[in-house]
Amino acid sequence: MGNSHQSRFSTDIHIPYGTQQASQERSVTMPATKYQTGDTVMGRWPGSSLYYEVKVLRFDTRSHLYTVIYKDGTELELREQDIKTASGFQTRSRSRSRSRSPGRRRSRSRSPARTTRRSSSRTAAAVAAAAITESAPSTRRDIKLKDTLEVRLTQEDTKAAENNSNNKHEKKEENNTASKVNESEAKVEAEPVKNRYNLRRRKDDGDAKPAESQPEQPEDKEATVAAAPASTSLDFGGKIGAYFWLLFLPAWVLFVILQVNLEDPSLANFPPQLPPLEAFWDAQALGFVILWILFQALLHVLPVGKLSEGMPLRSGERLKYRTNGLFAIVASAAAVAAAVYQGVDLTYIHSRFLQLATATLLISVLLSIYLYTRSRYAPSDQLALGGNSGNLVYDFFKGRELNPRIKSFDLKFFCEMRPGLIGWCLINFAMALAEMKNQGLDAPSYAMILVNLFQLLYVVDGLWNEEAILTTMDLMHDGFGFMLAFGDLVWVPFTYTLQAYYLVGHPNPLSLPAVAAIVILKLAGFYIFRKSNSEKNAFRRNPSDPKLSHLKTIPTATGKSLLVSGWWGVVRHPNYLGDLIMALAWSLPCGFNHLLPWYYMIYFIILLVHRDSRDMSDCRRKYGSAWDKYCRTVPYRIIPRVY
Ligand SMILES: NC(=O)c1ccc[n+]([C@@H]2O[C@H](COP(=O)([O-])OP(=O)(O)OC[C@H]3O[C@@H](n4cnc5c(N)ncnc54)[C@H](OP(=O)(O)O)[C@@H]3O)[C@@H](O)[C@H]2O)c1
Ligand SMILES: CC(C)=CCC[C@@H](C)[C@H]1CC[C@H]2C3=C(CC[C@]12C)[C@@]1(C)CC[C@H](O)C(C)(C)[C@@H]1CC3
DSSP states (O other): OHHHHHHHHHHHOBOOHHHHHHHHHHTSSOOSOSSOTTOEEEEEOTTSSOEEEEEEEEEETTTTEEEEEETTSOEEEEOGGGEEOGGGEEOSOOOOOOOOOHHHHOOOOOSTTOOOOOGGGOOHHHHHSOEEEEOOOTTOOEEEETTTEEEEOOHHHHHHHHHHHTTOOOOOOOSSSSOOOOHHHHHHHTOOOTTOOEEEOOGGGTTSSTTTOOBOOOOOTTOOGGGSOOOOSOOTTHHHHHHHHHHHHHHHHHHHHHHHTSSSOOGGGOSOOOOOGGGGOOHHHHHHHHHHHHHHHHHHHSSOSEEEEOOOOTTSOOOEEEEOHHHHHHHHHHHHHHHHHTTOOTTHHHHTHHHHHHHHHHHHHHHHHHHHHHHTTSOGGGBOSSSOSSOHHHHHHHOSBSSOEETTEEHHHHHHHTHHHHHHHHHHHHHHHHHHHHHTOSSOOHHHHHHHHHHHHHHHHHHHTGGGGGGSHHHHTOOOSHHHHHIIIIIHHHHTTHHHHHHHHSOOOOOHHHHHHHHHHHHHHHHHHHHHHHHHHHHHHOTTOGGGTTOOEEEOTTSOEEEOSGGGGTOSOHHHHHHHHHHHHHHGGGOSSOSGGGHHHHHHHHHHHHHHHHHHHHHHHHHTHHHHHHHHHSOOSSSTTTO
């Protein structure tokens, strides 16, 4: 048991050689500090109120952090206030029961500060080292650590725990692999303290698992970009892949736009006839795109709607986001209606589609250059884990800074949720008008109505539940660079609208039963998508939400738990399943004459399968053996019994 935890830590926590070396160089001599190299003291375990016996290895004069080693070999950097002398502690219970009996695992505590912890949720250090309790004056309160440990909190800890447990109810564990534990979240949230810990790989770990080991960023605010750890395992085909995607993705957008204009947009017509270069450019189109983005930015900053908190960053900080997406789409619809009323011809969007796409591409490239440049000056703790390879092209593509902001204006959040997403609906609507104009119809076709309504529902739902985006991979883990800037601004509005564009020139009459069947499919997909996303979002926001009390969870060493029942017990990505079913319902109205309207479905399968595998490795890295356990309990990734 101890070994498995130890090896998990040893592969999870990685710090590149250069940084280790720098840290060692900085701490050759121990200045006059409270604790000295070799001292045996008590170190607080990150995100918890538990203290374990540790040995001081060194002191970093620059960051003022002590590097300590726990009994299981885990090295951490701790601040002085997280270290105490052993004399102030007393062992309440050193014996650790190996029993798995449910009765023994049940917490008897009823105090709000009391929580339960399943033994398997313990951190490596928790398992390997004996947990010790601190003797304290009467203001301290007991916390029961399952049946094995009892820890007394300091006054400060108690306050934090109480604050956090105000709206948390206790969950009882079940005698099941998927047991419920809520204590760990309470503890993590109890300590939104900046710059406290820095997990480090043990030096003797070598590159035991190079493919999966991702660096943990040092949380040293003063660290310069040069001190930021390098990304070792690169996805998207690594450096060569980044060159490829940088060229391929824009070319593909322009290609499909040229294709959809053809009478017979079949792959047999490859390569398409290229229009002269000047056909791609229209300054007026650029002007409209800029206006649209500025208009969306204005709506975003208006003090309308809720200020939502993002997930805790590595520093413990939680950023605030103005989640007024629904207001933005309603205001945009009103503005568009007013413009149409004033005589603006929206079919311009159809006739100038290529030029609008080129202009937006230009903006996304400029934005990406800006993002890359500013990331060079960003503190290393604000960089994403994956976009810091040191290779300019790869980092430019993948994105370095996690949450680039201009004052409180969050560029990634804005781009992901506003101009492209709302632009997608605007373009679809323009295509419906173009269809009526081109085909001399009094009303859009059934197929066009379905595509418009389905995708509008998808976008409105995304904006309605805007807060949920804060728990997605992009917002929590990915840096903001070309991939997302281009994806959000160009890819979404100019390729997700291809079905509507296709229908303008390629009518596909639908019978009413066909319409009904497609609607049912869409609603089924939507139901799965929404329910599963909401379940995870609610759980991540408040793991003790009474509405989720029936769900089983697996604790992890990070303090977060994983859902293993409900939607997330069916497959590992139920939200992708719902999304894919919806994608099918978006393509079906276009019929089977051409592959082009099925492009979204094909792309989406590739995207989600890739995202799923990316997420699997990220979660494996984050949660180690708990993740393996989850995968064993929920063996299928997206489609039950198939994949
Ligand atoms: N239309 C499009 O183009 C498009 C493209 C991509 C995605 N999407 C949709 O966007 C939504 C978000 O997708 P996403 O890719 O960001 O992935 P996601 O499934 O929302 O997020 C994955 C994260 O959820 C957490 N998680 C995983 N398993 C869990 C479990 N059992 N219990 C609790 N938490 C768990 C993990 O993060 P933590 O543990 O760190 O919290 C994991 O990293 C999905 O509905 C997807 O279909 C749409
Ligand atoms: C450049 C390429 C090929 C990929 C970039 C991917 C990017 C387009 C997607 C990554 C995450 C996606 C996403 C939505 C839109 C497309 C992405 C940005 C989403 C905003 C669509 C609306 C949904 O309701 C959602 C759940 C909020 C989606 C979140 C993820």
